[in-house]
Amino acid sequence: MPTSPDLCQLFANHVAETRFEDLSKEAVEAAEKSILDIIGVTLAGSGMEPAVRGVADVVLDAGGRQEASVLGFAGKVPAQSAAFLNGVMAHCLDFDDQTPWGAHPDSSVVPAVLALAERRGKVSGRELITSVALGQDLFVRLRCNVGWRQDWNLSSVVGAFSGAAAAACIQGLSRDQIAHALGIASMQSSGTMQVIFGIGSDLRGMYAGFTAQGAVMSVLLAQKGITGIAELFEGKAGIFNVYFGGKYERDKMVEGLGKEYLGASMLYKAWPAVGNVHTYIHATIELIKEHGLKASDIEQIKVFVGDFHQRMCYPLDLRRAPATLVDAKFSLPFCVALAAARGQIRISDFSAAALHDHEVLSIAQKVVPVEDSSLDWKVKIPDGRMEIMTRDGRSFARVGNNVPGSSEAPMSWDAIAAKFRDCASVAAVPVSADRITEAVDLARNLEALEDATVLLKTLTS
Numbered sequence: 001m002p003t004s005p006d007l008c009q010l011f012a013n014h015v016a017e018t019r020f021e022d023l024s025k026e027a028v029e030a031a032e033k034s035i036l037d038i039i040g041v042t043l044a045g046s047g048m049e050p051a052v053r054g055v056a057d058v059v060l061d062a063g064g065r066q067e068a069s070v071l072g073f074a075g076k077v078p079a080q081s082a083a084f085l086n087g088v089m090a091h092c093l094d095f096d097d098q099t100p101w102g103a104h105p106d107s108s109v110v111p112a113v114l115a116l117a118e119r120r121g122k123v124s125g126r127e128l129i130t131s132v133a134l135g136q137d138l139f140v141r142l143r144c145n146v147g148w149r150q151d152w153n154l155s156s157v158v159g160a161f162s163g164a165a166a167a168a169c170i171q172g173l174s175r176d177q178i179a180h181a182l183g184i185a186s187m188q189s190s191g192t193m194q195v196i197f198g199i200g201s202d203l204r205g206m207y208a209g210f211t212a213q214g215a216v217m218s219v220l221l222a223q224k225g226i227t228g229i230a231e232l233f234e235g236k237a238g239i240f241n242v243y244f245g246g247k248y249e250r251d252k253m254v255e256g257l258g259k260e261y262l263g264a265s266m267l268y269k270a271w272p273a274v275g276n277v278h279t280y281i282h283a284t285i286e287l288i289k290e291h292g293l294k295a296s297d298i299e300q301i302k303v304f305v306g307d308f309h310q311r312m313c314y315p316l317d318l319r320r321a322p323a324t325l326v327d328a329k330f331s332l333p334f335c336v337a338l339a340a341a342r343g344q345i346r347i348s349d350f351s352a353a354a355l356h357d358h359e360v361l362s363i364a365q366k367v368v369p370v371e372d373s374s375l376d377w378k379v380k381i382p383d384g385r386m387e388i389m390t391r392d393g394r395s396f397a398r399v400g401n402n403v404p405g406s407s408e409a410p411m412s413w414d415a416i417a418a419k420f421r422d423c424a425s426v427a428a429v430p431v432s433a434d435r436i437t438e439a440v441d442l443a444r445n446l447e448a449l450e451d452a453t454v455l456l457k458t459l460t461s
Contacts, residue, residue: 005067006231006232006233006234006235006238007232007233007234007250007254008122008179008182008183008228008232008233009179010191010254010257011138011161011165011182012175012176012179013023013132013167013175013186014094014171014257015134015138015139015168015169016175016178017258018124018130018133018134018169018172018258018448019130020115020127020129020130020447021173022258022259022261023130023133023261024130024260024261024264025438026264027133027136027137027263027264028129028260028447029194029264030133030136030263030264030265030266031128031129031130031133031136031263032129032301032443032444032447033097033133033266033268033411033416034097034106034109034110034132034136034263034266034268035110035114035129035443035446035455036420036439036440036443036444037096037106037108037268037416037419037420037421038090038095038096038097038106038110038111038419039071039443039455039456039459040367040419040420040422040423040424041089041090041093041095041107041242041423041438042071042072042086042089042090042111043072043423043424043426043427043431043459044272044422044423044424044426044427045088045089045091045092045093045095046070046071046072046073046089046278046427046429047072047155047424047426047427047428048093048272048325048347048350048351049089049092049093049205049325050352051092051202051205051206051326051420052089052092052323052428053086055084055088055206055209056070056073056085056428057086057322058389059077059081059082059084059085060073060075060077062077063077063079064081065077065078067079067082067115067119067149068081068082068083068115069117069118069456069457069459069460070082070085070086070430070460071081071086071089071427071456071459071460072089072429073426073428073429074159074429074460075275076118078150079116079119079216080115080116080213080216080220081113081213082111082114082118082213083111083112083114083115083116083209083213083215083216084111084209084210084212085116085208086111086114086209086212086215087107087108087111087112087128087210087211087212088205088206088208088209089111089147090106090107090108090111090195090209090212091104091107091155091184091205091206091207091208091209092205092206093120093205093272093329093347093350094205094269094272094273094274094275094330095269095271095423096208096269096349097267097268097269098267098269098275099139099140099143099144099265099266099267100120100264100265100380100381100406100407101140101143101144101248101380102275102276102377102381103139103143103154103158103159104155104159104208104265105135105136105139105140105143105155105156105158105159105162105266106135106136106164106261107155107208108133108155108156108159108160108163108208108211108212108215108231109132109135109136109139109162109163109166109212109215110132111161111208111209111212112163112164112166112213112215112216113131113132113135113166113167113169113170113399114128114171114211114456115129115212115216116167116171116219117170117452117453118218118453118456119371120125120170120171121451121453122450122451122453123170123451123452124282124400124449124450124451124452125170125445125446125448125450125452126447127169127170127452128170128446128452129446130169131166131167131169131170132166132263133164133261133263134165134166134169134261135163135165135166135169135260135263136162136261136262136263136266137262137263138161138162138165138166139158139159139161139162139263140262140263140265141252141253141254141257141262142158142161142162142253143158143161144252144379145248145249145250145252145253146240146244146247146248146249147211147239147244147245147247147248148244150151150193150307150308150377151192151193151194152191152192152193152243152413153191153193153195153207153246154191154206155191155195155207155211155417156188156190156191156210156211156435157189157190157191157243158186158206159208160186160188160190160209160211160214160337161182161185161186161189163185163211163212163214163215164181164182164185164214164215164218164219165178165181165182165185165402166216167181167215167216167219167235168181168182168219168222169268171219171220171223172253173222173223175240175293177222177223177449179228179232180222180226180227181218181219181222181228182218182222182228182230182232183227183228183229183230183232184217184221184226184228185214185215186216186229186232186239186267187214187218188210188211188213188214188215188218189239189243189445191207191210193295195207195310196311196330197242197311199315199322199325199327200289200323200324200327200328201326202324204326204330205326205329206432214323214444222300232248234250235248238361246296248380252368261448265407267405267406267407267410267413268405268410268415268416268419269385269405270404270405270410270411270415270419271345272329272347272350272405273328273329273330273335273345273350274329274330274346275381275383276309276312276313276377276381276390276402277306277309277312277329277330277335277336277384277399278330278403278404278405279338279381279383279384279399279401279403280303280332280335280339280384280400281318281335281336281339281345281380281400281401282400282402282404283384283385283386283398283399283400284301284336284339284340284386284388284405285339285343285344285345286398287386287388287396287398288339288340288343289343289398290396291394292437293340293388293390293396295340295341295359295362295363297390297391297392298340298363298366298388298389298390298391299366299389299390299391300366300368300388300389301334301336301337301340301363301366301367301368301384301386301387301388301389302368302369302370302386302387302388302446303333303336303367303368303369303370303384304369304370304371304372304375304384304385304386304387304398305332305369305370305371305372305375305384306371306372306373306374306375306376306377306382307373307376307377307445308376308377309332309369309375309377309384310369310371312330312331312332313331313332313333314369316333316369319332319333319334320334320337320361320364320365320367321334321361322355322356323337323355324352325351325352325355327400328350328354328355329350331364332367332369333364333367333369334360334364334387336363336364336367336444337360337361337362337363337364337366337367338350338354338360339434340363341357341359341360341363344433346422347423347426348426349423366457371383373426383396383399383400383403383407384399384400385399385400386398386400386430387420415443417440417444420436420439420440420443421436421440424436424439433460435458435459439455439458439459442454442455442458443455
């Protein structure tokens with residue numbers, strides 16, 4: 001174990017020293033895409049997830065200083081409150097971007113950065129991009145190099161630090177203040193995978209809000225002189241020893257630090273469901289299309305599943321007929337059935353009505369999980385495999401590779417813009433077509449904006 005400096009200091013230096021000019025073209029583009037993507041899925045969350053209404057009521061009823069916009073609804077609230085509600089909505093549909101190794105940095109990074117950008121006022125596009133790129137980079141470095149056993153929810157445990165780092169950058173904190181902000185953020189580094197695996201809880205879709213709010217609060221406190229934690233990551237009772245049993249790869253965490261920005265690898269979702277199920281959705285859609293199948297043709301669908309995919313199948317009866325939209329997005333039988341019934345999936349297909357759709361529920365009863373340890377989730381999410389048997393005795397099998405939005409088939413700017421338009425069209429407070437087009441144009445030219453908050457004004461004024 002190294003004695004000094006703690007990784008907290010190295011990461012603080014990294015954030016303090018990075019300038020827009022240090023970023024690769026790929027890292028810049030990823031940050032720009034993520035900003036537009038997160039704003040889009042946040043707008044969609046405001047109108048498509050029923051549980052959001054209760055959160056919005058609490059935040060909007062509390063009021064406070066009008067510092068930052070609440071997307072999808074009218075009005076402004078204090079920055080930490082805006083980060084909270086926008087973070088809740090950013091992840092509630094499970095439509096936000098992810099790393100190739102799973103987990104979600106930007107549903108906490110982007111809401112925190114946007115809230116502080118509005119609080120500051122007149123933040124340039126380059127500043128916004130740099131902050132998001134730093135948050136993404138730090139998230140990947142931590143996420144990929146700790147001894148994870150599918151126990152902690154890495155999106156919130158690791159996201160607390162990547163969110164704080166991005167927020168500290170946009171707030172212009174000093175090197176020492178950034179280190180303190182990371183330490184303060186450790187108070188929000190929490191959450192186990194039971195929130196993901198469990199059934200019936202709204203929290204699975206809301207955890208990013210707590211992380212985003214904590215990031216804003218940690219930065220504002222550090223700026224006021226509140227101190228953090230010495231040896232935050234590598235101390236005897238530091239994050240790595242307590243959370244990961246001392247199993248972490250320090251050398252890999254700092255490899256290329258300040259030279260290679262790993263957020264360039266971010267992936268954007270084509271469908272509003274947990275990332276691990278996309279490979280099966282894609283395989284289902286392709287089999288239905290390739291063989292001209294109808295829902296009435298299907299006798300049985302076998303889905304071959306590894307360790308994590310099994311979590312999305314059991315208890316089987318409850319997964320086949322989920323009671324909430326949050327549970328539906330984590331149900332492999334339901335997602336496969338929805339894809340088979342529709343032949344495609346759009347955001348409007350994941351509605352409350354779909355939970356009671358007779359055709360979808362009937363197909364879900366025909367989805368049978370078959371355990372296959374070769375599909376266990378080690379580091380990168382494995383490609384799923386499935387087989388459709390028809391009532392007339394035919395059988396069609398496929399591996400769900402080259403999934404739209406994957407590293408093999410990344411989403412283009414045009415595809416992300418189309419997704420944004422689809423998302424914005426279902427916001428709680430409708431956004432006009434002209435405003436949607438203007439927002440897409442601004443996001444694609446974010447680097448040139450002297451005041452990047454105009455992007456939010458376009459969607460909220």
